[in-house]
Amino acid sequence: MNTRNQLICAHSTVIFVFFTLVGLVFLTGWVPPPSPALTAEQTAAIFTNNTQLRIGLALIAFVSPLFMGLAMAIAAQLKRIEGSSHVLSNLQLLMAAVGVLAIQFPTLAWLGISYRPGLSPEIIQTFNDVCWFIFLGAVSPGVFQPLAIGLCILGSESSEEVYPRWLGYGNLWLAFLLAPGVLIPFFMTGPFAWNGLFSFWLALNVFFFWMILNYIYTLKAIRAQQASEQQVTWNRVEMPGTVEHHGARA
Amino acid sequence: MKTQQNSSSVQGHLPGEVGVWVFILGDMVVFSLFFVTFIYYRAQNVELFTTSQEMLDQNRGALNTLLLLASSWFVVLGVRSLYQRLADMAPKLFGVAFFCGVGFVLVKFFEFREKISHGITPTTNDFFMYYFIFSGIHLLHVFIGIGVLAFMILHLRKHGTSTLNMVLIEGGASYWHMVDLLWIVLFPLLYLIK
Amino acid sequence: MLATGLSWWLGTHQSGSATTGHSSATIIMMLVAFFKVRLVIMYFMEIRDAPLPLKLACEGWVAVTCGAVLGFYLLS
Numbered sequence: 001m002n003t004r005n006q007l008i009c010a011h012s013t014v015i016f017v018f019f020t021l022v023g024l025v026f027l028t029g030w031v032p033p034p035s036p037a038l039t040a041e042q043t044a045a046i047f048t049n050n051t052q053l054r055i056g057l058a059l060i061a062f063v064s065p066l067f068m069g070l071a072m073a074i075a076a077q078l079k080r081i082e083g084s085s086h087v088l089s090n091l092q093l094l095m096a097a098v099g100v101l102a103i104q105f106p107t108l109a110w111l112g113i114s115y116r117p118g119l120s121p122e123i124i125q126t127f128n129d130v131c132w133f134i135f136l137g138a139v140s141p142g143v144f145q146p147l148a149i150g151l152c153i154l155g156s157e158s159s160e161e162v163y164p165r166w167l168g169y170g171n172l173w174l175a176f177l178l179a180p181g182v183l184i185p186f187f188m189t190g191p192f193a194w195n196g197l198f199s200f201w202l203a204l205n206v207f208f209f210w211m212i213l214n215y216i217y218t219l220k221a222i223r224a225q226q227a228s229e230q231q232v233t234w235n236r237v238e239m240p241g242t243v244e245h246h247g248a249r250a
Numbered sequence: 251m252k253t254q255q256n257s258s259s260v261q262g263h264l265p266g267e268v269g270v271w272v273f274i275l276g277d278m279v280v281f282s283l284f285f286v287t288f289i290y291y292r293a294q295n296v297e298l299f300t301t302s303q304e305m306l307d308q309n310r311g312a313l314n315t316l317l318l319l320a321s322s323w324f325v326v327l328g329v330r331s332l333y334q335r336l337a338d339m340a341p342k343l344f345g346v347a348f349f350c351g352v353g354f355v356l357v358k359f360f361e362f363r364e365k366i367s368h369g370i371t372p373t374t375n376d377f378f379m380y381y382f383i384f385s386g387i388h389l390l391h392v393f394i395g396i397g398v399l400a401f402m403i404l405h406l407r408k409h410g411t412s413t414l415n416m417v418l419i420e421g422g423a424s425y426w427h428m429v430d431l432l433w434i435v436l437f438p439l440l441y442l443i444k
Numbered sequence: 445m446l447a448t449g450l451s452w453w454l455g456t457h458q459s460g461s462a463t464t465g466h467s468s469a470t471i472i473m474m475l476v477a478f479f480k481v482r483l484v485i486m487y488f489m490e491i492r493d494a495p496l497p498l499k500l501a502c503e504g505w506v507a508v509t510c511g512a513v514l515g516f517y518l519l520s
Contacts (some may be wrong), residue, residue, distance in 0.1 A: 169269035172278040262495035
């Protein structure tokens with residue numbers, strides 16, 4: 001029962017990834033984002049009469065909470081590692097929640113500045129700047145979430161291997177790769193600006209790679225949990241009256 | 251002493267564990283990206299980069315290179331001493347490496363402080379953006395490496411030869427060597443090339 | 445040990461030669477740098493005795509990175 005729900009949560013990753021990419025690539029077209037070096041008028045033009053953009057933004061905003069699905073499935077598996085103390089799995093979960101807000105707020109604010117015709121370009125530009133600072137600049141939840149996962153996996157004292165150890169290191173590595181986004185507010189051009197090599201291209205690829213990698217291994221972990229729980233059920237059926245510890249294997 | 255034997259079909263001893271190398275190689279690939287990015291943008295503005303570079307202190311940079319090389323060497327000696335069962339030498343050797351690392355940090359700290367006091371910051375121009383950010387990110391790695399060395403020393407103090415975790419020691423040592431080798435490339439790239 | 449001594453010496457002498465301001469000096473310097481890196485990898489990190497896949501990955505990194513850096517440098 002529990003594992004079935006975990007699977008549902010984990011599989012929401014597919015919906016999140018698919019619709020977010022559709023929204024980003026085909027609807028908003030913001031791959032890469034419009035340059036920070038544009039003038040206020042050029043920026044304002046992007047948000048004027050752009051229904052396709054608005055639909056894309058609304059779509060991204062709507063599916064973004066599904067990110068929590070994967071985070072919750074990961075949390076459930078991390079709990080198996082941590083045992084009675086759920087510190088790191090909860091930390092991971094909360095970081096993911098903060099991350100969802102970092103998608104929701106800017107997308108809805110972008111919808112806001114494209115809502116009424118006749119807004120001054122300066123206002124649009126300022127709001128646009130802030131939105132990018134949050135959408136791509138608020139990297140810390142995205143850094144600390146994999147960090148929590150990595151620490152949990154590597155600190156595991158459990159005899160059962162829920163996630164492979166190298167995935168712990170992998171999460172640590174990917175966490176660092178997202179960090180350059182913190183430099184976004186300091187540059188308008190170059191690789192550290194919000195449309196640059198490190199803050200955008202690397203971050204985008206790392207983010208989706210991270211999701212898919214952890215999705216795959218979370219599915220494996222859930223299936224392994226299912227298998228071991230099946231084993232327990234069979235043991236109980238085959239040998240009624242035997243004293244079992246919860247989760248004991250044959 | 252717990253050692254991890256690699257289970258792959260190819261012969262050889264894997265220092266540390268597989269995951270450590272996922273991290274180390276991954277980090278090295280990212281720095282490759284940094285190096286190439288620097289050279290690429292430099293090519294578009296050689297004049298600016300060369301004149302800005304003249305404001306860097308090459309001697310400090312060279313000193314840092316020596317510090318890291320020396321500390322790596324002490325780490326190698328430390329690891330070897332563990333295999334040779336001279337266990338009481340290892341914490342001291344790692345300790346020397348630790349202080350070399352601290353030395354690097356101090357040199358860098360004074361270097362950055364001097365630049366900033368002259369009004370040179372990451373936003374001064376493109377060259378200094380790369381200078382501060384790339385050597386800054388490297389410095390962060392040095393910080394982490396110093397922490398790893400400290401952790402290794404504490405581990406040695408706590409564990410005798412029988413419960414010693416060589417996977418941990420080798421993994422940490424490999425990370426430190428990575429920090430060293432990245433600077434070996436970064437130093438000429440930032441300070442020396444014309 | 446010898447390799448370390450060599451690296452040491454090269455390290456201290458390089459800052460002098462780099463002031464001649466020539467492309468060829470830079471190329472030699474970067475090649476030497478990557479040669480030193482390879483020494484650190486093979487001997488300090490003990491990759492010389494590591495399983496083949498790891499060894500190849502490390503050699504590959506040195507080759508590709510060195511190639512890319514020099515490649516872009518020469519294109520400037």
